Amino acid sequence: MSQKNSAELCTLLVKEIYGDVSSKVTQVLLQFGRLPLPLIVRYSKLPEKIVKQTLVVLIQQHLVCHALQKEGQRMVTYYECDWLRMYYLLESGRIIQVTEERYGEEGASIINNFLQLGHARVSDFLAAYGTSTLRQARVNGAVNENLKIAAINTLKAKLGELYKARFLVQVKEQHMRPHTDLVNDIKADLRRQFSKETAVESRLNKLILEHLPQRLRDIEVGDVSPMSGMKRKGGGAPEIQIRPIKRQKKAADLSYIGVGLGDDDDEYEIDEEIVLRVNYDKFLVLFRNDELVALAKDRMGETTSLVYREVLKAMESKVLKCRDPMMELSEEQGKKLKVSTLELSRTFPDSIELEGTIADAPKAKGLNGSSSKSKKRKVESDEEPDAMDLDSDDDDFDISEDEDEDDMNPKAKLKKRRMAIMKQHLELLAQSSIKFVRLESTKGAGEWSVNYKELMAYMRQLEIEKIVEERFGIKATRLLRICDEKGKLEEKQLAAAALTTDKDIRAELGRLHAAGHLFLQELPRTADRAASRTVYLWYFDREKARQSVLHDIYKGMSRAIQRIESEAALRSTLIAKVNRTDIAEGEEGSVLSTTERKEWERWRQIQAHMWAQVERMDRQVLILRDF
């Protein structure tokens, strides 16, 4: 039953994006599980040719995995749905947006194209992009061979950047295999490897299980060494040529974001032979950081949350995915991901105003004067380029160093002041009841780590409590929290803990039970299991409650999408009219009557609001399931 809701949602999402036929095939695969081609044809009642073509589409988009399996004398290919990937179709909008914030329009355009294409070989991508940018150049009136080269170079640099940031990752053949097959393959491989070492079956199994997670992760995460997938440049455009091209580019009004063409990294460029796809794991890490920052903002205030955002950003590159078992393992071994205040202050953007965000203790009278002075200096320094700031920042600079204030460079002084405030914010974060950060050591003016696992467990609980409060009110939430804290309780004990009578809470408990938030344990005192001689214990199981809430949300999302569909069906004539091929985009207004235009506007509003609601539910799902 529990899978029904998620399957329905996935089918609807595929239908929304890839159309009826694809959704029909996915529906069959979701309903029956792993199937070979002839059975898909039979169950979907579609012609074989179309099923084949649809499978190509779905495999191209990584929505379906396939595995070749030996069955008797012949090899059979099985197909299986990757339902999470279908779910992540919903994330497309957010992914494009996040990329735009970080890598500008150019980066967003690349990610958008990769989302459209599924996976693509870099050389193919470059070739296609090259022709299209050339077309663009022709439109602008200047057909220029240099322009094309420059565009390719910037594009390549941008691709390299995205690849390094792991927004894009390599696709290997293993990634197209279903998870179970992958696990079986690895197990078989490990067995072969270890069978020489030991002949005892139990020991062999133990060894296999020990090595399995690491091997699995290696495949899932891919090669993380910095130079994988990169290759030395074969002799690109010389330095002198690049400058004028850049200027031409501006003249042609191709708003490129400046890419460091003269950097040291420029020695290497992305290998054109590799196949890339969008890395959802990485984006989930970014989304998780956003949620954490939002929580910090709620609890601690705006500026503290901005400091927190920088902490998370500093760690971002090393967090490969949410719920990474290997990271947890290395944390247990004491190798935690840490960032020091000093490191943080180097990359901390000057645009965040720290001055005056934390009230000083009243006795510090002398500090007030200096703070206003440094504020004035800050205004001055803002006009100068940031690079200067970085230069003045020496490696041996330490907050504990007691230098004479007058001897110090004003910028260094400001930096020191900012760092002190930053540290105060970090301490606030560490002292909060939710441990946003932890102080690990005093090196570099304090080293901080983030315990994602604990934070996320807290956040999941918070999300469930929010939902319960919305549905059943504050009293029910209180009961839930008591159950969560105390474990299994009888009704009377529960009432005593809640400082009410059991009559008062009975109805609430029943409702919570019906909704799948609270559970009952029967404990018969006699062998006949008579109800009168049975103890009933209420308890809250986080995992079970999480699952039930999750499936409720899936259902809610499905209904919202169906609502959008039916609203669209009501206006099918209007939508067909606006989509007519002889009407250019954006010119709908000229052919629609007043009523139609109003209706069109209304439809757009409805659509936006409904999808926004789906995205909101998606936020909850990500917290409860993926983070």
Add this chain to the structure above:
Amino acid sequence: MSRGGRGGRGGGGAGRGGGTPWATGDPDVRAEFAVSELFPHMPPPVQRSLTKDERSTVHRFLAFREQVHNGPLYTIELKKKGVLNAFEDVQKYSRKYEKKRQKVPRLDARPYVKELFPEELHLTLDPHGATNGTTRKTLIINTLSALEELEDGKNAEEEEEGAKPGAEDADADDVEEEIEDEFEEDEEGDYNADRYFMEDENDDYGADDDGVDGDWQ
């Protein structure tokens, strides 16, 4: 619910206070005599208004979806053969410009990484496998202009909250009147086919906004 025992109603007059014999000592409990509503009014929760971030996310998503719909992979289902809707499926002039959705994905448009597909689908990927190598296929790339479009859309969305209704009315008034004149008699819709059979004069038949009535009279 129990009525408080047999004969409770009969002895009602004797009770004190609320006059109900089954009233307990609890002063908070009041008997309700009104007919309870079968479906009491339950106001549905109202959505919080969208933040700017949410708006742009949704917009990106919808634009992404639109691009996929216009791309080679979006397909609609084939109609079953032999089932014909007399009003909808007949060729009509007014349907000339209707957007045609493909029934089969256009797979031959782009190069594939064959290793990633199962062998039995290789022929589907490239039906003319023998001739491959002579013509180089390219991926379909949505160019930068696609994103500019997005930008426009986003701006429009933001403006929406502002002075949209007024401005729109002002600049479109003249056009509207014209259009309305044209459409006035068509209010029931172009697709009401029955009307054309019933009415004697059918000068309006096929009168589109692009002024093609001449062709049809």
